[in-house]
Amino acid sequence: MKMRRSCFPRCGFARIMGWLRIVLGILVIIVSISSLFRFYSAGFFVHNEDICRHFYGIKDVYERFDVRALNDRVAEVLRTMESLQEKLETTLQQMEKNKDVLDQTNMTRLEHKKYLEVEVLRPLYSAHIALRQIRLPKIEGNGNGTLKEEPLINTFITEEIRKYITPKENRIVKVNFYGTEKIYNTIGHACVLMKKELQEYMDYDIGSYCKDDWNLAQKLMVGGCDPLPRRRCLTRASKVYQKPYPINESLWKLPDDRNVRWGGYKCRNFGCLSSKNPKRGYTKCTGCFEMEKEKLKWVANSSSLAVDFLIRDVLAIKPGQVRIGLDYGVGTGTFAARMRELNVTIISTALNLGAPFNEIIALRGLIPLYATLNQRLPFFDNTMDLIHTTGFLDGWIDLLLMDFILYDWDRVLRPGGLLWIDRFFCNKKDLDDYMYMFLQFRYKKHKWVLAPKSKDEVYLSAVLEKPPRAI
């Protein structure tokens, strides 16, 4: 069997040679196309404006066309072609070597068919598809050279990604109620850097179950592929999901373990997430899965540190005027729970970094906002009464990034809204930089407390009020 696989009857030999010729022909064409594009990028046409205009204003065309993506695709096809050619040549050499055996042996037609199918047609087909998927620019108008190249479209091969990012034109009317002609589904531009992972993420059968891959999704988001594309598969859920506790109980009770899918965490239940367990799998907000400790936060008089303000005192700054807000940090929603008891609605940002933070916040009856640092907040300007931040905006953060974030918070806070910086900490030597950042907005200082954290680090807590801005 092993011997026969590499042997052919004479007639088959001729056919293979025919195939080979076709393949080599295609190769030559592709090489010419790709070198033509290199010719373009070398700027040949740019020097000669007349020729340029003659070719439908090719300069304009070139500027908006994603040549790099095209190059990548072509390179991919070239690689496929090359390996196919090598394979065919090796096979031919084998046949040449075993000429005498060849005379006596027949490859069955079935084997011959299989060989063509698997070794020749399949790579040819995939190369063909890869070429097809290149969206060459459409030349529109009468030589005016308008050209539509959809952003990023040539970066991805996976059909589902391409379907997602292709803009969807309105079906009936030209302009929809948004006032747009089409809808763009967006993905984060850094998705380009995580192409392999994104393709893995988007590899599913439409309508079937998704893989249990929230971890991969989060890795993509944190890596800058944010927003992620939507998917058309069914999210897995706990088979034994229990009805949640009523709200008068859920706020201060660890949820039922069965309501969380624990795959992807080190722990398998809420008890395991206790600060006593060194293998709990998360580092920030240690102890925040212990409700007895959580109950003391922001309400107890006993706290020794001056940087810990009480909710009561902060709300007293603006009695009755704080109704909605955002808690930007790492935690299990305790701040929102306390505020809920005071009839203030707080949305808590949460990422599942090592523990099911989103799940526990939701199971406590509060609203988790699954958001990374990467994105502009999904709230309109001048809307929030309060932004509270604790636990993760520390001295590690890049100053420019911090600046963008603080300006975004400023945008979202309403005039008279409060920014509560809770236990921000950094290295002593960086303190001036960060103080400048917080003070640059000229907010009214209601509270401002510095306290040592360790030999080199300091805490800063503050409550600042956004002033009205008359333009």
Ligand SMILES: *[C@@H]1O[C@H](CO)[C@@H](O)[C@H](O)[C@H]1NC(C)=O
């Ligand atoms: C090869 O196949 C041909 C027809 O398919 C047959 O006539 C011939 O006997 C076969 N030779 C061997 C060695 O099997």
Ligand SMILES: *[C@@H]1O[C@H](CO)[C@@H](O)[C@H](O)[C@H]1NC(C)=O
């Ligand atoms: C080319 O575009 C200009 C403005 O963009 C327009 O005025 C002109 O009519 C167009 N020419 C053709 C042939 O479409």
Ligand SMILES: *[C@@H]1O[C@H](CO)[C@@H](O)[C@H](O)[C@H]1NC(C)=O
């Ligand atoms: C919660 O409320 C329900 C009815 O609204 C009541 O039956 C139950 O006893 C309450 N639970 C607690 C712990 O107060």
Ligand SMILES: *[C@@H]1O[C@H](CO)[C@@H](O)[C@H](O)[C@H]1NC(C)=O
């Ligand atoms: C906290 O302190 C206030 C006075 O500062 C007092 O009225 C209140 O009873 C104290 N609460 C607790 C739980 O100790």
Ligand SMILES: *[C@@H]1O[C@H](CO)[C@@H](O)[C@H](O)[C@H]1NC(C)=O
């Ligand atoms: C919250 O609202 C409820 C219903 O309006 C009211 O009974 C309760 O006293 C309020 N609680 C606070 C702390 O204002």
